[in-house]
Amino acid sequence: MIKELKSPLRVVLENYGRINPESIEEYIAQDGYEAVGKVLREMRPEQVLSEIKASGLQGRGGAAFPTGLKWEFTAKAKDAPKYIICNADEGEPGTFKDRAILEGDPHKIIEGMIIAGYAVGAHYGYIYIRGEYLLSINRFNKALKQAREHRFLGEDVFGSGFNFQIEIHQGAGSYVCGEETALMESLEGKRGNPRFKPPFPPSSGLWGKPTLINNVETLANIAPIILKGSDWFRTFGTKKCPGTKVYAISGHVKEAGLIEAPMGITLREIIIDYAQGMRDSKFKMAQVGGTAGAILGEDMLDVPLDYASLGEKGLVLGSGAILVMDETTCALDMLECFLNFFKRESCGKCIPCRVGTEKLLELATAISRGEGKEDDIDLMLHTAKVMQKTSLCALGQSLILPISTTLKYSREEVTEHIKGRCPTGVCKI
Amino acid sequence: MNTVNLTINGKLVQAEKGSTIMEVALANGIKIPHLCYEKGLSIAGSCRLCMVKIKGRPGMEAACTTEVVEKMKVITSDEEIDEARKLIVELILSEHKHDCLVCESNGQCELQDLAYELGIEKIRFPVSKSIEPTEDSSQVILKDPNKCILCGRCVRACAEITVQRVLDFAARGSGTFLISGLDQPLVDTDCVSCGACIQTCPTGALTEKLARFQGRSWEFRKVQTICPYCGVGCQIELNIKNDKIVKVYGVEEGPDNKGHLCVKGRFGFDYVHHKDRLTTPLIKHNGKFEEASWDGALNLVATKFKELKDKYGSDALAGLSSAKCTNEENYLFQKFIRICFGTNNVDHCARLCHASTVAGLSRAFGSGAMTNSIWEFEKADVILVTGSNTTETHPVIGNYFKHLAAYNGTKLIVVDPRAIELTEYAEIWLRQKSGTDVAWINGLMNVIINEGLYNKEFVENRTENFDEFRKVVSKYTPGKVEKITGIPEEKLIAAARMYGKADRGSIVFAMGITQHTTGTDNVLSLANLAMLCGNVGREGTGVNPLRGQNNVQGACDLGALPDVYPGYQKVSKAQVRENFETTWGVKLPPKEGLTVVEIIDAASKGEIKGLYIMGENPMLSDPNLNHVREGLENLDFLVVQDIFLTETAELADVVLPGVSFAEKEGTFTNTCRRIQLLHKAIPPIGKSREDWKIIMEISKRMGYPMAYHSPGEIMDEIASLTPIYGGVHFDRLGGQGLQWPCPSREHPGTPYLHKDKFTRGKGLFTPVDYIPPAELPDEEYPFLLSTGRVLYHFHTGSLSRRSKPLDGIAPEGFLEISPQDAKKLRIKNNDWVRVSSRRGKLKVKVKITHHVDKGVVFMTFHFAESAANLLTSDALDPVAKIPEYKVSAVKIERI
Amino acid sequence: MKLRNKEKDVIALLNKAQRENKHNYITEDKLKLTAQEAGLSYSEVYGVATFYSLFSLKPRGEYVIQVCDSGPCHLMGSKSIFKVLEKELKIKVGETTADGRFTLEEVSCLGICNEAPAMMINEKVCGNLTPQKIREILRELRKKK
């Protein structure tokens, strides 16, 4: 069990830790599969679409695209067959919310997928789970088996004439495979290289067919919205970003773990109210949104953590991961660590990212060893900017954020290294 | 209309909807830097050099992946874009080996050009220094990983053009590298050495091994011409330095090859400069050749032929023309034989490959050639390939079939006794017993008629004799067909439905159909099948014989045949003959002449005394070689005109040195009736002479002077006498050539035949019954021998075996035998065996493979050391006189 | 048809091949088999197998120890975890012990950042690592035969 930090509010994590995830009966006892029943018996696909649209739900995988709109695009696509994919690749460092849902409440995802399938006219669903999540895979397998036995999956679900199947595909260690088109390539048995877009998955996705791809947390919101209505859903969060968010907090805090809170909660609230404050030393900075996210300094402690508020500042909420760092942390050492991650996880397809990630790391490493030049810092920024403008997928495009925000708060600290001194003593010069 | 208006850098341009910014820019002469994009390959969008700005959209977009839309405003270059490109190129250069001084691609390197254009003087990044070894295991391809920029063009070329999928990327991120196979040396992979990867590589990562240090791009003279090997007629560009061909590229605009080539076309050109080239005439004295002057040799030839003609009469002379020579030369050759010899005893190797095609298709449709064009295969829903090992014999077309099956959804039905490569791409593979073709084709039609899948309207309006035909077909129930052919009933029915239901079905065949005693029947049956389903006279349909030699179509078209003049005009028709007599100003013999095998027979009987062979090698190509030798040795006088001292030339009294394709002008007609121009690239080697000039010299000495100054003049005469070539003149043949029939100067040529009407009026259904092959295995000769070709050699190997890379890859012949039979005979791979038939015997190495069924063995006929035609049967098709190469009975013994 | 067989889950096939091997790698034979089954060419299957970090084409130890060095684990001291492991096993990252029992690798985030620093041994994850805890884990593993 992942520690869940006193969350009074539960939409996505409703059943988490409260039911036996391997028992469909317990899930059913919590109104499980009622949403599917409701949809299949009482609603036309268009009604489902408009309910999801009305809820204002945004994709929880990082890009925050309006879910209802994505569903509608897929529903309108002319080609057949269509596919539903649940993106359970969760590779963003610091993120472990999808794992919690997969391990703790797998049926909720199945339910979300069936409803999505009905709404867009798909009869086949895949869930792509990262290879490292063995427990998730096992639990999901069991859940699928039970759902089939209870005839929630298969032919003629709820006697409605609607058919739906789900199959698990397993990843094998690749962060970029969480990118939706890379995921599809991987699912097709190829190297996990992202495709260029457009065409977007709703018109041409898996095997070139219309495909709806949603994050685990996104899909976990579907059944509650269907059962309780979009108005209810909108009572949480902000106007622009309704609903709750599952934040994953780690680093130098007293309690690391998961928090479900309304969108718009601030960093300060999360650290103090949920994570019980800092461990031993003072707050220095936090990285929000995973390794591709921005560094926030003390001045940002009271910014609401939702897509819109951060977006206005050119920042991202991403997956909702929060890595809190105290004063013992060397900003350059962390940047090197982030760059190492990108270098290792770049798929290598496009030149700016394939070579850029390597050169950025080389430059950062040189600086951290005291072998850098002042110009190198600007070259790093410049290179990352070109990568942002020219890279094929969001991996190469997003490096700029951690680099630019690190420099925003810690340029002096980085420069100190060039002069031969690591202020925190972390780097060996 | 489906057009879009947009501006690029302020210039207003029009484009077809669905095209990308890159395509539109290139079409309008606007340059956008790129490395991963290449026309004809799928789009990767991975180099990111083509980033452009579009007004109203944030950031930049890749021109190669972005579709144009109405009113789009594209900017292809500004300070920000250029700086981004510069940085990307610097990134590439930071891990690229900089040995431009000795790099083969210096001067034609796209990376070098970009660095120059962007003015990159220094690289801001740390430069990686690790050096990987060069991979040189292939006979023809050199791979230098240090220069690979991972643009992926070679990977896509290998997967999409040749569909071999030998190349790919391994690992990921900055560790990504190019691999072949399981990261093996190229020789150990499925690489077929087509060189498509070299042609597309933008840098020096993949280069021609044999061209290394032979010259730089700017030193080459470039001459566009036609490949001398097979009938596909690929357009090639020769790169020449000091009158020596150094390398060859496929011409992208080539209508039938679109830049693609096979190993022979790309790498098999060095025979042109081989030390064995004949450089002077030879005259045999006391069994030994001695060098002679042209005058001496030509005078001797003319005198001897005149003598024999006077003594024994015209019909004691004969000539074999050449499908390797140009149209103009073939025309002159038959004209010479008909006038100076005074006989119609003129034929050529088409007799041995597609005589039955010409006979069968002329009878059914009125024209004996491919009904449709190569590029039209793309339009077919179903392609039925039978008796054609296309990927080895017509590789560019074979690869096209693989491409269509893999990427276009085209369904392939392959009917072949051998497990040829195409069977792996086929939706349905029917494995018939050799020589049972009429039976399975009738079986298909039986099902199609019974299930009402045939095209009643077409049959009613455009054909005749359906009822007679139907009676015969009705006997061939799937059950009966299974007994004859070994094809399971349900498979036959499935194939019948697939072909029968297709809107556009195309039939493709080659020598597996024609080289039988029932060759003409087989072809007639295929014609029946196509007509039955209305698959004639539309794009992507038809009956399409793939012709073997580069100009075998032309040699036939121009009357190097004993029964017809140029344009298939019957010798026996008085009116036709008179026309030729008037133009040529002589009396012409009315009697049809003898065919190839008949000429040899007549020679051994002493009825033919003198023979003139131009560019043919019956001593390897014809069936029953011992008998051929006997015939040739029995002649009073044999003249062989060739570029090498072939097995046949060795038997000659006089040998005249002709020239190769690179040394002459003229035209070749490819398998889809396309007449294309050949350009002279180098002067004749030694004292050798263009073949048309040699013919003129002999003709003059035999009392009929010919006064052509150029092949173009000859073509003008051809046009005046040959209605199907009526509008063909050299000045019209640039680029795309012309497809006959082209009756007049204004006519654009004909991509597909029989559009609203068959050449003969109505299509003729011919009832055909199954007849077993002439010789089947028995107790004494228990194996069925079939013969054919391999990818790396051509015909009798006189050219390909003198090519270092080709002979290097495939240096010897072999006998394919099934594992079951090998086990029974207790032989292992590479063991030597003796193979014998009623006609001869030979020794050969064994290759054990699933490609042949049990009871069947297969050999190629390229290798003089193990000449398969010592064994083959010279039983002939009664109509077309084509021998039954595909079925003879042999026995095999371990030695 | 020699072409890609859409029904086959290539990663699952490779996964199985690796799992069945005592040395936690995919043998050349298995690669070839997978290619045939899935309708891939050799280069394609090699390209796929080397793309994913969970696969190895070289023999590895009976126990593959994969230590996370992404942000949260790095922050919480993964460097010292590597040090302890390198010292205890007497190998460097990427190497296998001479007795063929252990391989040490560096990997990206394992998704248990709340227990950073963390590692995975074969398919089992262990979090909240300390030098002490690592020595204990190794002792347990060494005991097993």
Ligand SMILES: Cc1cc2nc3c(=O)[nH]c(=O)nc-3n(C[C@H](O)[C@H](O)[C@H](O)COP(=O)(O)O)c2cc1C
């Ligand atoms: C490099 C990269 C990695 C990604 N990883 C994940 C992931 O692990 N899980 C996920 O749901 N989305 C991930 N995404 C986002 C997906 O591309 C996609 O936006 C998401 O699956 C859409 O689902 P949603 O609309 O429900 O958020 C990633 C994107 C990029 C660029």
Ligand code: SF4
């Ligand atoms: S940006 Fe990086 S991860 Fe994305 S396609 Fe390019 S190389 Fe691959």
Ligand code: FES
């Ligand atoms: S040409 Fe467009 S990305 Fe390479």
